[in-house]
Amino acid sequence: MQQQNRDLQWYAKELGLTHLASQMADVMKIADHQGWSLEQTIQTLLEGEYERRLAGRQKARIKTAGFSQIKYLEQLDRNELPEGIKHLLPRLETLDFIHEHRNIVLYGNPGTGKTHVATALAIKACMEGMHVLFTSVPHLITQIKECKSAKTLHQLEGRFKKYDLVVCDEFGYVSCDKEAGELLFNHLSLRADTKSTIITTNLAFDRWGEIIKDKVLVTALVDRLTHNAFLVNMNGVSYRLKETKIFNEQNR
Structure with missing residues (x-):
C-alpha cells in the first residue's frame, strides 16, 4: 500500500498536481x-484540487x-445604507x-457607501x-491620454470593451477639459448596450x-450612461462623519 501511495504521489507531481499529491496520504487514510x-x-481528491x-x-x-480597497457585500451595514440603494441591493x-x-450610476454626497457598494x-x-x-475616472482619463500619445489607444480600447464589468469611481472630483471629456465619452461609449459599467459620482446629473x-x-454622456440603467440616489449621512462623532463621544 505504501509503495502504491508513493507511486500515485509521483504521478500526481509529474502531472503538475502538487497540491493533490500533498493531500493524497491524508485522504487515503480517511478513505481507508x-x-x-x-x-x-x-472524487474527494479532485474536489480539493478544483x-x-x-x-x-x-x-x-x-x-x-x-481595486483601491477590498470590500465585500457582507461588510455592508444595510440598515445604515441610503434608502435609494437599501431596497435595490x-x-x-x-x-x-x-x-x-x-449600467449602474450611484450618485450622492461623499461617504454614503457608493464606492463600497460598487x-x-x-x-x-x-x-x-x-x-x-x-479605475477612478481621473486615472482613466490620464491613461487614455497617455495611450493616445503613445499610439496604443486602440489596444486599450480593445481591452476596455471586453471586460464583463467596469467600475469608474469618483466622477466629479476633478474637472475635465474639452479633450478629456471627449476621450472619456468615446471610451465609455465602447461599452454602451454591450457591457456593464458602474459609475460613482458625488454630483447629480444636472x-x-x-x-x-x-x-x-x-x-x-448622460444619455449614453443612463440608458436602461439603474440610477441610485445615495444621498445620506456620511459614514465617516458618523464614525467621527462616535469616536469623539467615546473619547470625551
Missing part, C-alpha cells in the same frame, strides 16, 4: 478508515481588477444587471468568474456640466 469506494476517494484552483483564479481576478447582488448589459458588487463578479476593471463644460457632450 471510512471505507470509501475508489470513486469517492478520487477548489484550490478556483480560489486561485478568484484571487487572481481580484488582483488584476485593480438584493436585486443588484444577483449580478443579473451584468448579464443584461445594464467594489463589493465587482468583487462578487470576480468570484463568479467574470473579468472586471476598477451638475455634470460643472465637470465637463461642453453642454452637448454632457447631454450625450
